[in-house]
Amino acid sequence: MAGQLxxxxxxxxxxxxxxxxxxxxxxxMNKPVGTxxxxxxLTEDSLEIRxxxxxxxxxxPVSYSSLIETPVCDDSLCHLVLIHLYWDLLGNxxxxxxxxxxxxxxxxxxxxTQKDHDKLxxxxxxxxxxxxxxxxTDLIDHSVELKSEVADAxxxxxxxxxxxxxxxxxxxxxxxxxxxxxxxxxxEILKRTEASVTPQLLSHMLHSDSHHEQFYALTRLDANDxxxxxxxxxxILKGKAYVPLFAVQKLPAxxxxxxxxxxxxxxxxxxxxxxxxxxxxxxxxxxxxxxAATAILKDNMNRLTEQxxxxxxxxxxxx
Amino acid sequence: MxxxxxxxxxxxxxxxxxxxxxxxxxxxxxxxxxxxxINKEVFAIRKYETDLVVAGGGMAGVCAAxxxxxxxxxxxxxxxxxxxxxxxxxxxxxxxSGASALKQVWRExxxxxxxxxxxxxxxxxxxxxxxxxxxxxxxxxxxxxxxLLDAIVYDTTVAxxxxxxxxxxxxxxxxxxxxxxxFYADCTGDGTMAAKAGAEYMQGREAKSQWNESMAxxxxxxxxxxxSLLFTSSRHDRPMPFKAPAWARxxxxxxxxxxxxxxxxxxxxxxxxxxxxxxxxxxxxxxHDLMATLFGVWDYIKNSGNHPESANWALSWVGLIPGKRxxxxxxxxxxxxxxxxxxxxxxxxxxxxGGWPLDDHPPEGMNGFGLIPARSIPxxxxxxxxxxxxYSKNIKNLWMAGRNVSVSHVxxxxxxxxxxxxxxGQAIGTAAxxxxxxxxxxxxxxxxxxxxxQFQQLLLRQDQGILGVVNADPDDLARKTKxxxxxxxxxxxxxxxxxxxxxxIKDGKTHQWRADLQSGSQWIQLSxxxxxxxxxxxxxxxxxxxxFLRISPEDxxxxxxxxxxxxxxxxDYKIEGISKGKNTALVVNEANYLRKVVHDFDTTEVExxxxxxxxxxxxxxxxxxxxxCYLEK
Numbered sequence: 001m002a003g004q005l006x007x008x009x010x011x012x013x014x015x016x017x018x019x020x021x022x023x024x025x026x027x028x029m030n031k032p033v034g035t036x037x038x039x040x041x042l043t044e045d046s047l048e049i050r051x052x053x054x055x056x057x058x059x060x061p062v063s064y065s066s067l068i069e070t071p072v073c074d075d076s077l078c079h080l081v082l083i084h085l086y087w088d089l090l091g092n093x094x095x096x097x098x099x100x101x102x103x104x105x106x107x108x109x110x111x112x113t114q115k116d117h118d119k120l121x122x123x124x125x126x127x128x129x130x131x132x133x134x135x136x137t138d139l140i141d142h143s144v145e146l147k148s149e150v151a152d153a154x155x156x157x158x159x160x161x162x163x164x165x166x167x168x169x170x171x172x173x174x175x176x177x178x179x180x181x182x183x184x185x186x187x188e189i190l191k192r193t194e195a196s197v198t199p200q201l202l203s204h205m206l207h208s209d210s211h212h213e214q215f216y217a218l219t220r221l222d223a224n225d226x227x228x229x230x231x232x233x234x235x236i237l238k239g240k241a242y243v244p245l246f247a248v249q250k251l252p253a254x255x256x257x258x259x260x261x262x263x264x265x266x267x268x269x270x271x272x273x274x275x276x277x278x279x280x281x282x283x284x285x286x287x288x289x290x291x292a293a294t295a296i297l298k299d300n301m302n303r304l305t306e307q308x309x310x311x312x313x314x315x316x317x318x319x
Numbered sequence: 320m321x322x323x324x325x326x327x328x329x330x331x332x333x334x335x336x337x338x339x340x341x342x343x344x345x346x347x348x349x350x351x352x353x354x355x356x357i358n359k360e361v362f363a364i365r366k367y368e369t370d371l372v373v374a375g376g377g378m379a380g381v382c383a384a385x386x387x388x389x390x391x392x393x394x395x396x397x398x399x400x401x402x403x404x405x406x407x408x409x410x411x412x413x414x415x416s417g418a419s420a421l422k423q424v425w426r427e428x429x430x431x432x433x434x435x436x437x438x439x440x441x442x443x444x445x446x447x448x449x450x451x452x453x454x455x456x457x458x459x460x461x462x463x464x465x466x467l468l469d470a471i472v473y474d475t476t477v478a479x480x481x482x483x484x485x486x487x488x489x490x491x492x493x494x495x496x497x498x499x500x501x502f503y504a505d506c507t508g509d510g511t512m513a514a515k516a517g518a519e520y521m522q523g524r525e526a527k528s529q530w531n532e533s534m535a536x537x538x539x540x541x542x543x544x545x546x547s548l549l550f551t552s553s554r555h556d557r558p559m560p561f562k563a564p565a566w567a568r569x570x571x572x573x574x575x576x577x578x579x580x581x582x583x584x585x586x587x588x589x590x591x592x593x594x595x596x597x598x599x600x601x602x603x604x605x606x607h608d609l610m611a612t613l614f615g616v617w618d619y620i621k622n623s624g625n626h627p628e629s630a631n632w633a634l635s636w637v638g639l640i641p642g643k644r645x646x647x648x649x650x651x652x653x654x655x656x657x658x659x660x661x662x663x664x665x666x667x668x669x670x671x672x673g674g675w676p677l678d679d680h681p682p683e684g685m686n687g688f689g690l691i692p693a694r695s696i697p698x699x700x701x702x703x704x705x706x707x708x709x710y711s712k713n714i715k716n717l718w719m720a721g722r723n724v725s726v727s728h729v730x731x732x733x734x735x736x737x738x739x740x741x742x743x744g745q746a747i748g749t750a751a752x753x754x755x756x757x758x759x760x761x762x763x764x765x766x767x768x769x770x771x772x773q774f775q776q777l778l779l780r781q782d783q784g785i786l787g788v789v790n791a792d793p794d795d796l797a798r799k800t801k802x803x804x805x806x807x808x809x810x811x812x813x814x815x816x817x818x819x820x821x822x823x824i825k826d827g828k829t830h831q832w833r834a835d836l837q838s839g840s841q842w843i844q845l846s847x848x849x850x851x852x853x854x855x856x857x858x859x860x861x862x863x864x865x866x867f868l869r870i871s872p873e874d875x876x877x878x879x880x881x882x883x884x885x886x887x888x889x890x891d892y893k894i895e896g897i898s899k900g901k902n903t904a905l906v907v908n909e910a911n912y913l914r915k916v917v918h919d920f921d922t923t924e925v926e927x928x929x930x931x932x933x934x935x936x937x938x939x940x941x942x943x944x945x946x947x948c949y950l951e952k
Contacts, residue, residue, distance in 0.1 A: 128691065128694055130696050130697070132533060132534075133533045133534050133657070133661075133677070133696050134533075134661075135533075138661065138662070141699070159699060160699055161696075161697050161698065161699045187537075215689060219688050219689060242573065242576040245571070245572045245573040245576060246573045246576075248571075248573075249571055249573055274625065275572045275625050276572070277624075278572070278623055278624035278625050279571055279572050279573075279623075281624065282571070282623060282624065305627065307624055307627055308624060311624065
């Protein structure tokens with residue numbers, strides 16, 4: 001079945017999400033090579049959904065997925081939507097696929113545009129969406145519908161407070177999918193993962209493509225565990241979004257004293273974000289700097305602010 | 320020897336008069352005997368009897384006390400601080416939020432509006448202590464209010480499910496107040512008086528399943544939203560170094576990923592903690608944790624290097640009283656829930672409204688690593704608050720207003736803000752007065768449909784923020800008049816001053832008379848078929864309710880505010896009575912800035928009244944929402 005699914009539409013999006021290629025722990029360990037049945041949930045609309053775990057070569061789950069056919073109904077009509085959904089180990093939605101011959105449609109069977117797909121991805125990934133707290137019956141502002149003399153009585157007017165949180169013309173599809181994606185399936189996945197947290201799993205998460213998983217592991221890591229230092233260094237240097245800011249705080253004291261680490265960090269200093277530069281500089285008090293690393297630091301001084309230079313000079317003079 | 324002893328007594332301040340006649344008695348006794356003679360009756364007992372005790376002088380308590388007093392009720396207002404205003408006072412400095420968050424037309428009216436309009440005029444310097452004083456002035460100017468500051472209610476006597484007496488203690492004056500009243504209003508925020516009296520209450524967060532609330536928890540718990548401590552800082556003309564105390568917490572950039580630092584002249588949103596602890600009983604610890612957090616965050620701003628633009632900034636004020644968001648919620652005859660906020664239920668006993676989003680904060684607060692600090696669900700419009708949520712279910716003479724009313728945890732996330740609390744205060748203060756006159760209990764008022772609708776009319780007449788109630792006051796003689804005007808705009812027809820609606824309600828109509836003053840003064844006239852006697856005229860003016868108007872330490876909050884008399888408001892006007900072709904001056908008013916103005920004068924027989932609009936506070940148009948006329952006994 002999966003073979004019939006269309007991957008192209010989301011190729012760019014997915015590659016944007018692939019965060020880093022890490023060393024040591026091979027990327028292959030994140031690659032699903034098989035699947036197994038994980039669990040079944042019953043949604044509020046009494047839809048039975050089977051969820052499978054996607055397994056790597058070691059038979060450990062690396063993600064979860066489900067091919068779902070769900071009815072989407074408005075006031076008068078229902079149609080079936082077929083979609084393949086994927087979650088990470090924490091129950092965060094991270095992609096979907098739809099078959100070429102069963103595209104997602106809007107009002108009057110108009111097909112989703114690329115822009116609609118991008119927006120749908122954004123909406124489904126937002127666990128805090130206001131859609132969480134609206135009932136299906138509150139999606140339409142009936143007071144507007146009643147007053148309107150021109151509007152189609154069936155379509156009504158989308159409740160203004162959620163207008164930005166749905167795809168125009170696909171109100172009920174967005175709503176139905178958001179609740180499948182972020183409902184009991186997501187909670188069940190998180191529950192299963194939390195029940196099996198080990199240092200190995202945390203280490204695996206650090207190597208994962210999902211910044212949610214990286215973040216989850218970083219907040220639970222033992223700061224004195226040297227075994228993760230290489231991946232932490234990679235996350236500091238190449239991690240996306242706020243991941244480096246967490247990784248920099250988890251790098252063990254011993255690694256800060258390593259010449260290799262110092263050189264790698266100081267060489268990259270000029271291309272780092274201003275905040276990350278400061279986080280690194282603030283970590284240097286009490287660190288024994290190697291002469292080679294000190295030289296790199298000095299070389300890069302002219303690309304830092306005066307305040308940063310002052311702090312570094314202090315460290316170099318009074319280690 | 321005697322001389323020496325006399326000197327000694329002098330230094331003690333005892334060596335004079337009668338006492339000196341028998342000094343030996345003091346020195347001849349054992350310490351135990353001497354101690355027995357010292358007057359240990361340190362606390363004086365003061366007994367009071369009154370109509371209404373209001374416990375708590377925050378925005379809810381202040382508005383409750385003023386409303387009750389203005390309706391002829393004797394009130395004792397007990398506040399445990401030296402200042403009124405609670406979370407809004409200079410001691411905590413939270414700005415008063417409310418339905419202005421809808422960004423529509425729904426700024427709250429009534430006593431709160433009177434307070435904030437006055438503050439905008441009298442406090443252009445934005446001094447927080449002056450704001451305290453404005454509340455103080457409004458309260459002490461009411462002859463019916465006895466204000467007991469620095470006093471805390473610590474005991475209640477209950478008989479037959481009624482509070483019969485409370486005791487309060489003032490440490491500053493060493494007084495104990497024993498107060499008997501017909502009604503008691505718990506505006507303490509924590510519901511302290513109600514809990515002490517055995518009123519049923521809720522605490523913690525309910526499960527989704529309890530009331531079918533999607534924002535509620537999967538499983539009920541005892542957690543709450545946390546407390547917040549605020550600070551202010553100001554910019555200087557030279558670098559201002561800062562060294563954090565040893566007990567300050569340490570923060571790094573990762574801690575601000577989900578809580579970005581956007582400004583620091585007004586605290587940091589949010590220094591919030593305590594939601595995982597007992598928010599009341601662990602208060603001493605929570606306060607210190609917040610202090611450690613506050614100085615830790617300031618240390619980060621000043622010394623991390625990530626905010627170099629803070630170099631010339633220094634702390635100018637640091638709060639010591641955490642502002643509370645949530646503690647006890649007293650159970651009333653109705654418990655408001657999530658749905659009651661999402662859609663206006665038009666409760667039959669609606670007496671106030673809210674409009675802040677459903678804005679729940681995770682109990683972890685600043686300890687919630689990587690959690691967003693709040694989840695805010697905007698509302699489409701304002702929602703009504705029923706009177707049944709503002710009195711206790713099991714203590715028959717106990718009202719509540721403020722955050723301690725009968726709402727679910729989820730509903731609290733919107734009702735908790737102070738403008739909403741202030742409206743509740745005006746509602747119960749007025750209700751207490753009405754019930755006293757009618758010898759009704761709170762529950763009796765909601766079950767008597769005639770009395771209830773008369774009470775809602777009273778609220779509306781006194782400019783309370785209340786939804787969907789139209790002037791149907793049989794005593795309002797203006798309703799039977801024919802209206803004419805020297806001029807009117809197409810959207811501001813003169814007849815709208817008696818259309819029963821005293822504000823913009825977002826229905827496409829202005830509900831006000833509007834006349835262009837650029838060509839000179841304009842008049843509006845109300846004429847009766849046959850002469851009537853009147854001695855009171857009540858006016859409702861436009862004060863720009865579509866804007867936000869509040870004191871705040873945050874500069875950006877003032878962006879769209881007008882910090883003086885609101886331009887739309889009619890400043891100078893006169894009213895004449897017309898009888899047998901002769902005009903008699905009834906009212907002359909200058910420099911008005913209030914929304915609701917009441918003019919009393921000697922009873923006069925008139926065939927018509929004519930109001931001449933002379934000058935606004937800046938707007939080109941004279942605007943009047945409503946004119947009412949009465950013959951008061």
